[in-house]
Amino acid sequence: xxxxxxxQKRFGENxxxxxxxxxxxxxxxxxxxxxxxxxxxVALKCILGLVTPDxxxxxxxxxxxxxxxxxxxxxxxxxxxQGGALFDSLxxxxxxxxxxxxxxxxxxxxxxxxxxxxxLRRVGLKPETADQLPAELSGGMQKRVGLARAIAADPEIIxxxxxxxxxxxxxxxxxxxxxxxxxxxxxxxxxxITHDMTSVRAIADNVAMLHEGVIKxxxxxxxxxxxxxxxLDQFIHGRAEGPIxxxx
Amino acid sequence: MSAxxxxxxxxxxxxxxxxxxxxxxxIFMARSFSHILRPPFYPKELGVALLNIGWLSLPxxxxxxxxxxxxxxxxxxxxxxxxxxxxxxPQIVAIGMVRELGPVLVGLMIAARVTSSIAAEIATMKVxxxxxxxxTLSTNPMKYLVVPRLLAALITVPMLVGIGDIxxxxxxYTVAVQNLGFNPATYLKNTVNFLxxxxxISSLVKGAAFGVIAALMGCYYGMKSERGAQGxxxxxxxxxxxxxxxxxxxxxxxxxxxF
Numbered sequence: 001x002x003x004x005x006x007x008q009k010r011f012g013e014n015x016x017x018x019x020x021x022x023x024x025x026x027x028x029x030x031x032x033x034x035x036x037x038x039x040x041x042v043a044l045k046c047i048l049g050l051v052t053p054d055x056x057x058x059x060x061x062x063x064x065x066x067x068x069x070x071x072x073x074x075x076x077x078x079x080x081x082q083g084g085a086l087f088d089s090l091x092x093x094x095x096x097x098x099x100x101x102x103x104x105x106x107x108x109x110x111x112x113x114x115x116x117x118x119x120l121r122r123v124g125l126k127p128e129t130a131d132q133l134p135a136e137l138s139g140g141m142q143k144r145v146g147l148a149r150a151i152a153a154d155p156e157i158i159x160x161x162x163x164x165x166x167x168x169x170x171x172x173x174x175x176x177x178x179x180x181x182x183x184x185x186x187x188x189x190x191x192x193i194t195h196d197m198t199s200v201r202a203i204a205d206n207v208a209m210l211h212e213g214v215i216k217x218x219x220x221x222x223x224x225x226x227x228x229x230x231x232l233d234q235f236i237h238g239r240a241e242g243p244i245x246x247x248x
Numbered sequence: 249m250s251a252x253x254x255x256x257x258x259x260x261x262x263x264x265x266x267x268x269x270x271x272x273x274x275i276f277m278a279r280s281f282s283h284i285l286r287p288p289f290y291p292k293e294l295g296v297a298l299l300n301i302g303w304l305s306l307p308x309x310x311x312x313x314x315x316x317x318x319x320x321x322x323x324x325x326x327x328x329x330x331x332x333x334x335x336x337x338p339q340i341v342a343i344g345m346v347r348e349l350g351p352v353l354v355g356l357m358i359a360a361r362v363t364s365s366i367a368a369e370i371a372t373m374k375v376x377x378x379x380x381x382x383x384t385l386s387t388n389p390m391k392y393l394v395v396p397r398l399l400a401a402l403i404t405v406p407m408l409v410g411i412g413d414i415x416x417x418x419x420x421y422t423v424a425v426q427n428l429g430f431n432p433a434t435y436l437k438n439t440v441n442f443l444x445x446x447x448x449i450s451s452l453v454k455g456a457a458f459g460v461i462a463a464l465m466g467c468y469y470g471m472k473s474e475r476g477a478q479g480x481x482x483x484x485x486x487x488x489x490x491x492x493x494x495x496x497x498x499x500x501x502x503x504x505x506x507f
Contacts, residue, residue, distance in 0.1 A: 050380050074386045085381035087373075098385050103288060149385075 001026050002047065002157070002189065007056035008213075009042055016042050017053065018213030024206075026061075029183050029190040031200045031221070033235060034210035035244060040193035041082075043210070044159050047191075048077060060157070071104060078150035078188075082162040084142040086134035086149070093130035096120060096148045105153060119148040123178055140171035147175070151182055158183065160192040164199050176202035197236055200224075209235060211244060276468045280398055283391050293396040301362050301397070301463070302404030306411065308357050313345070313412040316353055317419025320344055325428050337430065338438035341420035346447045347507075350413040352499050355458030358405055359491035363466040366397055367487035370470025371480040379471070394467040398460065405459025406452040413451055450506040457502060458495045465491035 007020040016039040024030040032040050045051040047058055047065060058065040065073065086095050096116035100107045107115070117127045123144040134142055143163065150158055160179060164172035176199050183190045183203075192203050200207060201221065208218040209232045217229040224236065234242030324340045370393055373379050382389050417439060424430040465487045473483035 045380070048380075048384055050383055071386045074384060077384060079381070079384045081377045081381055083376055085377040087378055087381070098387075102290065103386055 001059075001061060002191070003057075003059040003062075004043065004047070005057045005059075007043065007046060007058065008054045009039070009046060009051065010054055016213055017046070017056075020056070020210070020214060022208055022215055022218065024189060024191060026189050027187050028205040029180075029192065029203055030206045030208060031192045031194060031204035032208045032210050033194060033197075033200060035235070036195075038210045039213045040210055041161060044079075044161060044191065044193060048074070048079065048159070075099075075105070075153065076156045077159065078153065078155035078157070079159040080143070080146045080150045080161065080163055082165055084134070084146040086142060086145055088134055091131050091133055092120070092125075092137070092145050093117065095134065095145060096130075096152050098149065099153045116148070116152065119152050120145070122151070122182070123148045124174070139166055140168075140174070143167065143171075143175055144178070147178060147182070151186065154186065155188060157189045157191070158186075160190065160194075160203075162194055162196075163192060163203075164194065164196045169198075172196065172198065173202075179203050197238075200236075272472075273464070273468055276471075277464055279390060280394050280464065280467070283388070283395050284399065286391075288391065290392055290396055293392060294399055297396040297400035298404060300365070301358070301400045301459075302407065305358060305361055305404075305408055308361055309354050309408045309412045310415050312353050312357050313350065313416035314419035314422075316349055317341060317345055317416035317421075318423040320349065320416070321420035321423040321428065325424070334428075337420070337424050337428065338435045339442040341424075342417055342439045342443050343447065345416035345420070346413045346443060346451045348499075348503070350416055351409045351451050351454035351458060352495070354405065354409045354412045354455065355462065355495040355499070356492055358401070358408070358459065358462045359465075359488055359495060362401065363462045363487050363491040364484050366463060366466025367470040367473075367484045368480060370467060371473035371483040374471065374473050375475055375477075375480055389471070394471070397467060398463045401459035401463035402456055403459075405462070406455035409451055409455030409458075410448075413448075446506065450502065453506075454499060454502050457498050461494045461498060462491045465494065 002024040004020055004022045007017050008015070009017040016037075020039065020043055022030075032043065034040050042051055046053045047060075049065065049070070060073070060076070087098070090098075093113050093116040094101060096119050097112040099105045100112035100115055101109070113130070117130050120127065120129055125141060125144050125148070129137070129141065129145070134145065137145065163175050163179060167175060179190070179192070180203055182188075190203070192199070194200060204221040206219065207221050207224050209216045209229065211231050216231040217227055219227065224232065227233070230243050234244050320341050321337050324337045325334050328334045328336055370379075373393070379389050379393075382392060421432070421435055421439070424435055425432050469483040469487035469490070473479045
């Protein structure tokens with residue numbers, strides 16, 4: 001279980017997180033929604049240690065995320081970045097097998113390549129893709145490679161940062177379905193941040209609405225439409241008028 | 249405008265800014281060196297860096313050195329003829345190339361070629377979240393990106409300086425023998441007899457120092473770059489400027505220490 005308690009983070013004068021409290025149950029898929037600049041990415045980065053919170057606590061299975069063996073902690077996570085964040089200098093298979101080619105999970109090269117090709121197949125990419133460079137792939141294929149890399153080491157927890165941004169609706173649907181299938185199949189805990197309401201309905205077990213650095217509403221996706229929360233209602237219906245200022 | 253209205257505040261802010269940057273670079277350097285001896289090591293990345301920084305810089309270094317050596321021979325001959333000292337061309341070319349021009353020009357060419365490339369590459373990786381991705385893949389960016397480049401520069405730039413010294417002297421030799429009528433054997437004898445071991449040692453030590461500066465500035469500005477294309481451009485520009493200035497300053501300090 002992931003527990004965020006009263007997380008605060010400020011960048012200069014900009015208070016991004018203002019007491020974020022959120023629990024994500026093991027094996028469930030939590031989707032955090034909210035406008036741009038509300039702190040969704042910062043929250044994920046705080047959990048991973050990419051950003052250090054000013055105050056508050058982060059616990060994963062009851063253990064403080066900021067203490068203990070960092071490598072062992074990070075080995076439990078996989079992350080799909082918004083832009084893919086694939087290493088341009090490495091072919092696709094080496095991107096996917098990155099963890100298996102170095103460090104504590106190092107395997108013989110042939111075995112690492114086989115595992116990478118298997119993961120590429122899992123996300124619907126042909127083995128021929130393995131030797132291509134990321135720049136030779138379309139946006140949708142790069143997302144799939146990013147997804148293959150995120151699941152390559154069979155992580156317990158997977159983060160998805162805007163998984164469908166920049167994709168056409170059909171490819172977005174394919175990625176949403178893949179994420180849902182993989183999370184269910186692996187029994188992983190998933191945290192996704194997105195603006196895309198189609199993604200929310202396809203991926204989420206639970207939804208949290210983040211606004212001005214705090215959670216305004218959280219609950220099962222099935223209750224989202226009848227929540228009665230004015231912030232959530234405005235966001236899911238894409239209305240310009242409501243408690244969330246259209247110009248921020 | 250505010251600099252004109254409040255000159256003291258401007259100077260104070262400038263001094264504080266410079267002190268802050270020196271402190272940050274010093275901490276970055278200490279952190280980088282602290283990772284050199286601690287595992288994990290990335291030999292493949294070191295190999296790639298050795299190739300990029302060392303081998304692929306050879307053409308630029310060679311061309312710079314040969315033209316500089318040739319021009320130096322012409323200048324010394326022309327200047328020396330004013331007081332009948334044309335015969336000192338081999339000695340001055342040798343000492344000029346080995347003590348000063350070889351290391352400094354190689355250092356500056358490395359700053360232009362390698363520092364800019366390192367800064368642009370790492371800054372782009374930062375902008376596209378590849379550095380964050382490295383962290384999530386349990387890989388320390390300092391060990392994976394900085395240490396191999398730093399080590400490669402430390403190893404290869406002294407070699408490049410040595411090669412540049414030899415090619416520069418060869419350039420001077422070619423011009424002196426072909427155009428200025430020097431006897432080849434006498435030219436070589438004068439060159440070899442005049443150079444002392446300290447000249448060569450100082451040249452190689454300067455090469456090592458300039459290599460570290462060039463790689464460090466590229467890595468530092470790349471790692472601290474801001475988001476966006478402008479951030480990458482700014483990081484690249486700042487890294488080359490800082491490397492070039494530090495190389496020239498370090499050259500002055502090292503020359504003072506050696507001679």
